[in-house]
Amino acid sequence: EKYGLEIVTIHAVYPFNQLTEEVVKKTEGLLRDAQGVGARALVLCPLNDGTIVxxxxxxxxxKRLSDLFARYDIQGLVEPLGYSVSSLRSAVWAQQLIRDAGSPVKVLLDTFLRHLYDEAEKVFASRIDISAIGLVHLSGVEDTRPTEALADEQRIMLSEKDVMQNYQQVQRL
Known part of the structure; x- marks a missing residue:
């Protein structure tokens, strides 16, 4: 408060969709931390090792984690990871699973991770529910290699050389 800073999220519960007791305990600990620092949300990342979930x-x-989030009054944000080995790559699919769970959890739309998912653009405009997006995370990429060759190390701040067309992505929201 002294400096006017706001902590939007804590990143992240991993792997939220492999819900062991250890993951539940980690989630509760991070929810307490989020409350303690005044963060509004906690990010949930899916398993990212090639295992099909x-x-x-x-x-x-x-469903199970939604009850914990409600108890702590913290917004849950599912972050689809666009990597080819991710168990949840698509924001549209994440929104469907959240609806199926009857949950108030929302999607964190990361423009870099969305860029990595080759099918994202085909379904995004017609099927994404903008009201179910809780946060958009923008980052740029100037590397022109194929998306499957990109990793977090290629993320940069937004620039005029950005190949992901962040401006256009945001305009569609």
Missing amino acids: PPGVTVEAI
Whole structure:
């Protein structure tokens, strides 16, 4: 408060869709931390190691974690990871799973991670529910290699050489 700063989120519960007791305890600890620092949200990242996670498992994880988020009055944000090994790559699919769970959790739309998912643009404009996006995270990429060759190290601040067309992505929201 002294400096007028706002902590928007804490990043992250991983892997939220492999809901072991350890993940539940980690989530509760991070929710307490979020309350303690006045953060409004806590990010949930899916398993990102090539393992397929059935949709029903992700839905059940969202349901169970939603109760914890409600108890702490913190917004949950599912962050689809666009990497080819991610168990949840699509913002549209994440929104469907959240609806199936009947949860108030929202999607964190990361423009870099969205860029990595080759199918994102095909369904985004017609199927994304803007009201179910809780946060947009912008970062740039100037590297022109194929998206499957990109990693977090290629993220940069936005620039005129950005190949991800962040401006256009945001305009569509």
